[in-house]
Amino acid sequence: MNKLELQKTANEVRKDIVTAVHAAKAGHPGGSLSAADLFTYLYFEEMNIDPKDPKKADRDRFVLSKGHTAPGLYSVLAERGYFPKEDLKTLRHLGSYLQGHPDMKHIPGVDMSSGSLGQGISAAVGMALSAKLSNDSYRVYTLLGDGEIQEGQVWEAAMFAGFRKLDNLVVIVDNNGLQIDGKVDEVCSPYPIDKKFEAFNFHVINVEDGNDMDQLKAAFDEARTVKGMPTAIVMKTVKGKGVSFMENQAGWHGKAPNDEQYAQAMEDLEKVGEALCQM
């Protein structure tokens, strides 16, 4: 996909996110929207996957360690054809397979159940280790929140991955700067994030704008060239990106828009879509 197509797809993913969260009357739009471009880049450009064969043995793996942004993952999976888009409206509903947090047992395309912060990265490390043990060539990607890295388990996993030189592993940190209780550097600062991963023997790539497809492409292309160590991509993003009243607002971490807000959000995104069509 070219850049414009990726941008248009990411905008569709954003519409899916707000639609799903609105229908669920609950969920986490802020961190789903900040990572929408990343989800789109991974599933439409970077990863070796086949929506018709979600369990393909040699597929690349993705673990959503920040599992509460399931609306983002589900939306990109639906856009990619893993399951029908209309099912997104059943998110969090009783009886729906689209659970509040990723459930690998029931959702096509979900490689690991997650949601309890800090745990997904360990599973991703296990997958990367497995590939090394079996001489398999697949790559493993995992997305963490910048608040999530306050969990100690993240650094247990990082220490292991660096020590074991898992160069088939890419850890992405969505540095949108906000967590439930406020700004990450006011709650319990994780900074400097890049230097921490460097100290754990990662190749670190700082991405100035993680909502920019060119910068994402440059980062993932660079990660592919890294040998002998895992890569950490620390990307600065805007929480709530694309929806005017959600941008940079900690309050939209885990709240659904009401009908009026939903209409406003869709209008914002329609405008972005129209602008992209003019390009």
Add this chain to the structure above:
Amino acid sequence: MSDVKKIATRASYGAALVELGKEHEDLVVLDADLAAATQTGMFQKEFPERHIDCGIAECNMVGIGAGLATTGKVPFVSTFAMFAAGRAFEQVRNSVGYPKLNVKIGATHGGISVGEDGATHQCCEDFALMRSIPGMVVASPSDDIEAKAMVKAAYEHVGPVYMRFGRLAVPVINDRPDYKFELGKGIVLREGKDLTIVANGLCVAASLEAAEKLAADGIEAKVINIHTIKPLDEDLIVAAAKETGKVVTVEEHSVIGGLGGAVCECLAEKAPVPVKRIGVNDVFGESGPAVALLEKYGLDGEGIYKQIKAFV
């Protein structure tokens, strides 16, 4: 009993892993800086590339096990019971139990027979914790032969299994041609009409000893080895309760939530009879030689005998 061969079930665990490792390429052993104590060092020596020391980071180790399992490997995650069931409880619940991944947890150093290390390392809560996770198989062998059979059965079972092994060398009691191990199936070791003793782990041998003492007093105890606490062999326990009218549970675990808890839950609904739970009585352990501790906490043959005498 001094001439009886004694082997710690943690050693059986290590030996069984080596045997299974020869047959199964997909078997991977994880440890957290305790390979000498958990005895996975035996496997490490034989298959260094398939033994992964995760360092002192049990939560991450459980997660790595989960990740390995998603790719078809069969990981045996090994550490002390305290850290496997205690520290990493939530990782076991959310990263292994919820997605029902094929991870085996080999938890050594269960119970107070850990000995000198004292209360911080004497896990008497693991059965209760692990049993509460949906789909988790929870088992604890009575001797070397059973431990080896259990490790093999755990490998063959598809899904998560928690196994508790001991540090202390215990008598080999299952060395007989007709011994057969099946997860979830209890084994009647002694017939008796006056009461039923249900035990697991090293308490099985001690219960047999207690049954001999009771017999000398004219009390005939049926003794059942319930090596699998979950799924519990309810049919066998209910039948025995109806047959003997009284049940005693014996385990090296808190009387809250373990084998005693499981048996009471079952019998209260299906065959209410008086039950006496023998175990660690809602207290922490302490430092001391294992054998002396078992005696002090009433879990040796004599202690079990006395408590049953007071009950019947």
